[in-house]
Amino acid sequence: MAETTNGSALSSEPPSALPKGFRSAEQGWPELHRIPHPPRRLPLLGDVLGASRTKPLQDSVRHARRLGPIFRRKAFNKEFVFVWGGALSADLADETRFAKHVGLGIANLRPVVGDALFTAYNHEPNWQLAHDVLAPGFSREAMEGYHGMMLDVAGRLTDHWDRAAMAGRTVDVPGDMTKLTLETIARTGFGHDFGSFERSRPHPFVTAMVGTLAHAQRLNTVPAAFLLRASARRNEADIAYLNRTVDDLVRERRRGSGGTGDLLDRMLQTAHPETGERLSPENVRRQVITFLVAGHETTSGALSFALYYLARHPDVAARARAEVDRVWGDAELPAYDQVAKLRYVRRVLDESLRLWPTAPAFAREAREDTVLAGEHPMRRGAWALVLTPMLHRDPEVWGADAERFDPDRFDPKAVRSRPPHTFKPFGTGARACIGRQFALHEATLILGLLLRRYALRPDPDYRLRVTERLTLMPDGLRLGVDRRTEAISDDLRAAAAPS
Numbered sequence: 001m002a003e004t005t006n007g008s009a010l011s012s013e014p015p016s017a018l019p020k021g022f023r024s025a026e027q028g029w030p031e032l033h034r035i036p037h038p039p040r041r042l043p044l045l046g047d048v049l050g051a052s053r054t055k056p057l058q059d060s061v062r063h064a065r066r067l068g069p070i071f072r073r074k075a076f077n078k079e080f081v082f083v084w085g086g087a088l089s090a091d092l093a094d095e096t097r098f099a100k101h102v103g104l105g106i107a108n109l110r111p112v113v114g115d116a117l118f119t120a121y122n123h124e125p126n127w128q129l130a131h132d133v134l135a136p137g138f139s140r141e142a143m144e145g146y147h148g149m150m151l152d153v154a155g156r157l158t159d160h161w162d163r164a165a166m167a168g169r170t171v172d173v174p175g176d177m178t179k180l181t182l183e184t185i186a187r188t189g190f191g192h193d194f195g196s197f198e199r200s201r202p203h204p205f206v207t208a209m210v211g212t213l214a215h216a217q218r219l220n221t222v223p224a225a226f227l228l229r230a231s232a233r234r235n236e237a238d239i240a241y242l243n244r245t246v247d248d249l250v251r252e253r254r255r256g257s258g259g260t261g262d263l264l265d266r267m268l269q270t271a272h273p274e275t276g277e278r279l280s281p282e283n284v285r286r287q288v289i290t291f292l293v294a295g296h297e298t299t300s301g302a303l304s305f306a307l308y309y310l311a312r313h314p315d316v317a318a319r320a321r322a323e324v325d326r327v328w329g330d331a332e333l334p335a336y337d338q339v340a341k342l343r344y345v346r347r348v349l350d351e352s353l354r355l356w357p358t359a360p361a362f363a364r365e366a367r368e369d370t371v372l373a374g375e376h377p378m379r380r381g382a383w384a385l386v387l388t389p390m391l392h393r394d395p396e397v398w399g400a401d402a403e404r405f406d407p408d409r410f411d412p413k414a415v416r417s418r419p420p421h422t423f424k425p426f427g428t429g430a431r432a433c434i435g436r437q438f439a440l441h442e443a444t445l446i447l448g449l450l451l452r453r454y455a456l457r458p459d460p461d462y463r464l465r466v467t468e469r470l471t472l473m474p475d476g477l478r479l480g481v482d483r484r485t486e487a488i489s490d491d492l493r494a495a496a497a498p499s
């Protein structure tokens with residue numbers, strides 16, 4: 001469907017499409033009264049008393065603990081249903097009855113990225129076109145091609161950390177992980193270098209991106225958009241900056257001799273294998289911004305949380321480090337295949353993503369009238385938000401100690417013993433994360449490199465605080481890093497022998 005740059009429709013919807021715009025829960029849940037809501041609900045205002053505007057996700061987690069596996073919250077005239085119980089969430093993963101819902105925060109991003117992969121409505125033709133053109137960019141073969149570039153960028157991080165170690169300075173974990181992951185997706189996807197490690201402040205692209213994400217989140221918490229006039233003006237400027245940056249990047253590529261078969265080459269040169277159709281210039285711009293944003297913010301958070309847990313759990317760090325020493329041996333840099341062999345490091349990452357899934361919710365809508373888990377009738381188009389941090393803490397799935405960090409929960413036997421669809425950091429179904437393998441390879445590689453090179457020193461006074469801007473990040477996390485001096489001992493190798 002054709003669209004204007006601000007995302008509004010030019011042509012009418014196909015007959016099967018659902019109406020656009022926000023649909024409040026009372027329109028879609030005939031038995032809404034059976035779903036609990038927070039006490040002290042006020043007429044007109046809803047459940048806004050005591051609600052946090054800066055930490056809506058953690059607010060929902062607090063309510064979830066009191067209200068149970070399905071609950072609702074109302075802000076002014078908008079009511080949402082949240083789901084986190086294992087059985088209810090697993091039912092929402094049934095692709096025959098449910099699909100991705102583009103609502104709330106995601107719909108607020110449409111003025112920036114319109115019908116690009118992440119924000120496209122299910123019926124929009126550009127979703128399938130872009131999915132088919134870009135999915136091969138995440139094949140094993142393509143990933144192998146990115147490995148060397150990931151190592152190059154990692155070298156810039158370790159140079160930076162080596163200097164901090166020499167000077168006895170602590171490192172800014174979320175800041176450095178953001179530099180690393182932005183440079184990695186920019187380099188592997190688009191052959192671009194933002195020079196993040198050479199700057200003392202974040203690149204203006206990051207500042208503009210954070211601005212648009214924060215604005216999109218703020219829009220959810222006000223009764224009407226006009227209340228955010230000043231923020232909207234800044235947002236316009238941020239969007240213009242993002243567009244300019246990407247237009248320059250594409251122009252540079254078109255003028256030059258092409259890349260190395262990266263994502264941008266695919267976007268510009270690849271025709272759909274069956275229809276021969278290509279992405280339009282407008283759509284390419286939207287996809288590039290989408291990948292630059294989606295491809296770094298969440299991975300940066302995942303790495304930061306993993307480093308937080310590794311620093312707090314020296315026993316886990318020692319076991320993970322011993323595995324790296326054993327699997328990588330004396331090789332100066334790991335080969336592509338040696339990354340997936342870090343099974344325990346991967347468990348550390350999975351366990352960090354369990355407790356703090358950095359894209360902390362996804363929405364699902366009913367394709368037709370249906371009954372959720374045989375209990376809650378839903379009309380076609382009714383939707384619910386799956387609250388992933390709570391799904392990942394459901395005691396019926398994860399046990400009474402679900403809050404405890406324990407990578408052995410991802411031991412293959414433990415994984416097999418759990419019901420399906422209960423670990424969903426990358427979403428579900430056809431619209432699940434296209435960059436999953438990319439993120440897992442990058443994050444496992446970086447954790448391996450950092451464990452092998454440094455001992456991590458936590459600040460004993462640091463208490464985990466989590467910031468939210470649609471994604472999650474540990475706030476103000478700094479670590480001391482010391483270059484490792486000890487030799488790789490046989491003891492360590494033995495300790496890491498596969499179980």
Ligand code: HEM
Nearest residue numbers: 117118294295298299302359362426427431433434435439
């Ligand atoms: C740890 C890192 C990551 C996490 C936790 C994550 C999480 C997610 C989740 C939950 C979704 C589904 C959202 C929904 O249902 O509304 C998603 C979609 C998506 N992700 Fe990721 N992601 C990560 C890394 C990446 C990377 C590295 C890339 C690109 C290189 C990427 C690109 C995308 C795109 C384009 C979509 C939209 C897919 C579609 O609808 O077809 N993500 N991601």
